[in-house]
Amino acid sequence: MNYNGTLVVEAEPYAFEFSPATCALLIIDMQRDFLEPGGFGEMLGNDVSRLRCTIAPNQRLLAVWRMKGWQVMHTREGHRPDLGCLPPAKKIRGRSPTTIGDPGPMGRILVRGQAGHDIIPELQPLPDEPVIDKPGKGAFFATDLHAILQNRGIKQLIVTGVTTEVCVNTTVREANDRGYDCLVPEDCVGSYFPEFQDMGLKMIKAQGGIFGWVSHSDKILAALQ
Numbered sequence: 001m002n003y004n005g006t007l008v009v010e011a012e013p014y015a016f017e018f019s020p021a022t023c024a025l026l027i028i029d030m031q032r033d034f035l036e037p038g039g040f041g042e043m044l045g046n047d048v049s050r051l052r053c054t055i056a057p058n059q060r061l062l063a064v065w066r067m068k069g070w071q072v073m074h075t076r077e078g079h080r081p082d083l084g085c086l087p088p089a090k091k092i093r094g095r096s097p098t099t100i101g102d103p104g105p106m107g108r109i110l111v112r113g114q115a116g117h118d119i120i121p122e123l124q125p126l127p128d129e130p131v132i133d134k135p136g137k138g139a140f141f142a143t144d145l146h147a148i149l150q151n152r153g154i155k156q157l158i159v160t161g162v163t164t165e166v167c168v169n170t171t172v173r174e175a176n177d178r179g180y181d182c183l184v185p186e187d188c189v190g191s192y193f194p195e196f197q198d199m200g201l202k203m204i205k206a207q208g209g210i211f212g213w214v215s216h217s218d219k220i221l222a223a224l225q
């Protein structure tokens with residue numbers, strides 16, 4: 001701990017200092033359709049084990065955040081059952097015969113209320129933890145996340161979840177533009193593609209931390225000792 005009561009985490013490009021009262025843990029899209037065998041992600045040919053290795057480190061960080069009484073928020077990517085918030089361009093992207101809103105292995109794909117849209121059992125939100133339903137990749141687009149963070153006095157975010165190069169990266173960039181400092185623990189974010197995991201993290205911390213900081217959950221937990 002620093003002289004002014006902030007916690008100091010060893011990170012790249014340099015140490016990340018945060019005050020627990022104004023720093024939330026934001027867990028992005030740890031949903032069954034992305035992480036579970038038999039879900040949408042696997043249906044598209046992805047190896048879900050590359051995402052599942054993030055579950056245990058997220059559980060560890062989440063347990064500590066909850067034990068300390070610090071703020072936790074979750075997001076889910078998905079759409080209204082009437083698909084009113086699904087842009088036609090997103091619906092047809094990929095030219096797959098089965099797309100968002102269609103029946104999939106765990107209910108209608110990325111539709112709110114369906115089994116596959118739910119957060120995995122290992123990281124289920126508690127009733128007092130806000131869950132942000134987002135129609136886009138970034139957690140700020142078309143959601144009330146910014147208002148919730150402002151109302152709670154949050155200035156910094158520890159961002160975890162999946163996938164590193166898509167929803168985590170987009171959210172970190174959106175947060176950065178809105179004035180939040182973001183720390184991304186590399187073992188708590190995952191990608192189906194090893195090269196995107198690597199570059200997704202490099203992009204965040206490049207050029208003196210152009211979007212944020214990168215560290216490891218062990219280093220965050222060490223800073224709390």
Ligand code: C5J
Nearest residue numbers: 029077162163166167
């Ligand atoms: C994707 C996400 N990859 N949560 N969603 O489509 O990153």
